[in-house]
Structure formats: structure tokens, C-alpha cells
Amino acid sequence: MKFIDLLQYIEDHLDEKLTAEIIAEYAHYSPYHFQRMFAGAVGISLGTYIRRRKLTKAAIRLKETSDRLIEVAIESGFESQEAFTRSFKNIFGTTPNDYRKNQNISKFRLLEKIDMDFLAHIKSDGVNLEPEYIHKDGFIAIGLKEIFNHDNAKIGQLWDQLISRIHEIPNIKNKEAFGICKEIWIDGKIQDEFSYMAAVSVDNDAIDFFRFRNHAEHAGLGPFDPITISQ
Numbered sequence: 001m002k003f004i005d006l007l008q009y010i011e012d013h014l015d016e017k018l019t020a021e022i023i024a025e026y027a028h029y030s031p032y033h034f035q036r037m038f039a040g041a042v043g044i045s046l047g048t049y050i051r052r053r054k055l056t057k058a059a060i061r062l063k064e065t066s067d068r069l070i071e072v073a074i075e076s077g078f079e080s081q082e083a084f085t086r087s088f089k090n091i092f093g094t095t096p097n098d099y100r101k102n103q104n105i106s107k108f109r110l111l112e113k114i115d116m117d118f119l120a121h122i123k124s125d126g127v128n129l130e131p132e133y134i135h136k137d138g139f140i141a142i143g144l145k146e147i148f149n150h151d152n153a154k155i156g157q158l159w160d161q162l163i164s165r166i167h168e169i170p171n172i173k174n175k176e177a178f179g180i181c182k183e184i185w186i187d188g189k190i191q192d193e194f195s196y197m198a199a200v201s202v203d204n205d206a207i208d209f210f211r212f213r214n215h216a217e218h219a220g221l222g223p224f225d226p227i228t229i230s231q
Contacts, residue, residue, distance in 0.1 A: 006026075061076075093109075145198075
């Protein structure tokens with residue numbers, strides 16, 4: 001059985017009770033082996049994928065219909081409205097009722113159905129979807145910042161620009177580079193656009209960079225942006 005067929009099976013049964021045992025039996029694998037295989041291919045656990053797909057479909061339904069919340073909860077495979085509300089808030093940071101009123105969820109919080117193109121991307125590029133959390137002390141970063149949207153995030157081009165101008169930035173520290181992403185909120189609603197900064201770490205002497213930035217603007221090069229990251 002092809003892996004994409006297993007994903008379609010999951011998709012077709014999202015409104016039912018789905019467990020690793022049920023899916024593994026359908027795929028003729030042991031639950032242990034299937035969960036390891038799934039996480040290795042997709043980059044997130046089977047349980048996380050199922051839960052986020054259920055909630056993504058529910059969020060779309062809340063946006064596009066006036067169906068009662070209890071109906072959405074039960075038909076999304078949750079045992080109660082309370083369980084649905086808890087899971088929804090854990091993933092999206094807001095309750096289903098608040099979302100329906102304000103629709104303040106960024107597309108980046110939704111999980112679209114995985115297809116063959118995505119699987120090929122994961123396999124060929126070695127992408128790991130499991131986040132690694134690193135705690136750092138506060139630092140100063142300088143770089144180039146733009147506003148991107150969900151459908152046209154040409155972040156790679158921003159990094160190309162920064163690399164081509166890296167010689168203009170003084171006092172680079174430890175050869176560290178960072179992609180600094182920030183959500184945009186307007187009137188209490190999260191936007192599909194987001195701020196992204198391609199940046200390098202600099203030492204404290206780079207405060208003088210404000211003068212350097214003004215020079216860059218006058219030279220028609222476009223401004224760099226300084227930012228301080230708190231601990």
C-alpha cells in the first residue's frame with residue numbers, strides 16, 4: 001500500500017475516532033512500526049497530524065457555515081464540546097466562539113492535507129518539522145526586513161540580498177544568522193501577512209550602526225534594520 005493512500009484513508013475518516021491501532025491495522029503494520037514510519041516520513045507524530053487536521057477542517061467549517069458548535073465538535077470526532085474547545089484553543093490560541101466572531105487565525109496555524117509534492121519536498125530537502133528550542137541570552141541583530149504573505153513568501157530572495165551586502169554590516173558577532181518572524185495584529189485580529197527579518201548577530205558597538213543605516217539610505221541601498229532580542 002502506498003503511503004499517500006494511507007494519508008487519504010486518514011483524511012476520509014477524520015470525523016471518526018482514529019487511533020494508531022485502527023490505521024495500522026488498515027495498513028497491515030504494527031502500531032509501533034506504523035507510528036515510527038509516519039513520523040519519519042512526515043516529520044510530526046501521527047496523533048499530532050490527526051488532531052491538527054481535524055481542527056483545521058473544523059476552523060474552516062466555523063468560518064464558512066453557521067452550524068452549531070456542538071455539531072462541529074461531535075462531527076469533527078471529539079467526544080464533547082468542551083474537549084473540542086480545549087484542543088482548538090491549544091492549537092490556535094483562541095476559542096471556537098471567538099474565532100467565529102473575529103476569524104483571527106493566521107493561515108500559518110492551519111495544517112493543510114499532506115500531498116505527494118509535500119512528501120517529495122520533505123524527502124529531497126531533508127526538512128525536519130519537529131521544532132528545536134534553543135534558549136539564548138539577549139542579543140542585538142541587524143538585517144533586512146520585509147512583509148510577506150502566506151501565498152508569496154519569497155524569503156530566500158531576502159537572504160540573497162543580505163548575503164550580497166553582508167560586507168556592509170560592521171561588528172558581526174560569532175558568525176550567527178537568524179530568521180526573525182513576527183505575527184502582525186490589526187484591531188485584535190491576526191493577519192495572514194507577517195514580518196520576516198534576515199539578520200546577523202552583532203556586538204554592542206553596533207549601536208553606532210544607526211549612522212551606518214542612514215548612510216545606506218542616502219546611498220539608495222535601502223535601510224538595514226536593527227533589533228534587540230530580549231532574553
